[in-house]
Amino acid sequence: MLPVIKKAGRLLASERRMTINICHVGYNEHKPIFDDVIDSLRSAFCRLGVPHRYSLNYVDPGAINLMIGHVSFIEKRELPPGGLKNTIIFQLESLTEGSLLEKCPYYIELLRQATQIWDYSPTNVAFLNSQGIHTAIHVPIGHDPILERIDHVENRDIDVLFYGAKMPRRTAILQSLINAGYKVEHIFGVYGGKRDGYIARSKIVINIHQFDKQVVEEVRLSYLLANRCFVVSEVADRDPYDGGVVFVPYDKLVETCAHYLNPASKAERDRLAERGHQAIQAYPFWRGVRAALLAKGGFPQLAQERAEWGQYWTTPA
Structure with missing residues (x-):
């Protein structure tokens, strides 16, 4: 109540x-x-x-x-x-x-x-x-400068991070990534500096909708882009970030993460993270x-x- x-x-x-x-x-x-x-x-x-x-x-x-x-x-x-x-x-x-x-x-x-x-x-x-x-x-x-508060670690030990409520459509994607051999963290009810610590250790932060059809989660994504995070997201109603977030359909999330977790894709991850940061700064x-x-x-x-x-x-x- x-x-x-x-x-x-x-x-x-x-x-x-x-x-x-x-x-x-x-x-x-x-x-x-x-x-x-x-x-x-x-x-x-x-x-x-x-x-x-x-x-x-x-x-x-x-x-x-x-x-x-x-x-x-x-x-x-x-x-x-x-x-x-x-x-x-x-x-x-x-x-x-x-x-x-x-x-x-x-x-x-x-x-x-x-x-x-x-x-x-x-x-x-x-x-x-x-x-x-x-x-x-x-x-x-x-964007607001007050949100730029995450210091990323040099050697990130988490392949894919998701934070949010546990839902069947989210769990299915995360389990598929685990089955493929990736280190996946799913946190819920973790906020502030403790959440930021997980983000700082992650190569990819994945965004999966709670419902089949959903508007883009600006609250979550704007914070990640302000902190130069590389984000793979389920496609939404629009892309306000000028390509700074990798939006793909639900059934392409696992293979897209696998592509960007290839060591040869690190430079591309860094480039897109910077592009996302520039995109959010424009607003x-x-x-x-x-x-x-x-x-x-x-x-x-x-x-x-x-x-x-x-x-x-x-x-x-």
Whole structure:
């Protein structure tokens, strides 16, 4: 059961200018899965000069609340009084057929209540529009220097790494790689520096969808590209990375990994990892955040404060 989302108490005098409250919705040991995006978000707000603060399961009645995390598991009875007025939901789930909407049918109604939705996927935005929800804005999970934190080891002892929930279609690929003689690591519930340690030791990080049809997992891939990782991914709805990720069909994942694990392919792995890093750098995260804050129909009260927010509000998009 998710903790009831609470309203904040009386603010201290030093906090009254806080414009945006980042409300991290988390209810179990997996809440750190969103930490990388939250770090990027806070960095973007700092770069833009936007006053903000971070809270866990806490709604501030005097601020614009940006809810991020396990929002899809919130039930109606757990909402604060007043619902989601003056609220942004940063929507980070896949909304394709067979996704969590079947498990969490209330989620779509929750999204309808938000003043604004930020979504990482144009495919998701189109789906929301088809459901009569026209408050969604595309905010790609781009690059932020704060994410560049992995020091790769020289002699990497893990051939293929996958991190994420154990699902039959994922396990089948990983087992095939093990059967072919490769050293494979599958981790789940491992976050932060411990996860980064596994990544640093891996020649390939593989991305396998949870469902048969799924949008590209930008949250995972953007972090890997920021850290110059070589990634093989199951093909998705689009390739936003200019060839910096090797996208192949599900039934080609094993043979593609085998090809790039050939010692003769190391230079190619390094070249593509650098290409992916350059591709993600071309999409600074703060630009998408700025565009969302400037969007019409959002929060006109912000217009009074933008003049004080710094040079990034006049930098060309």
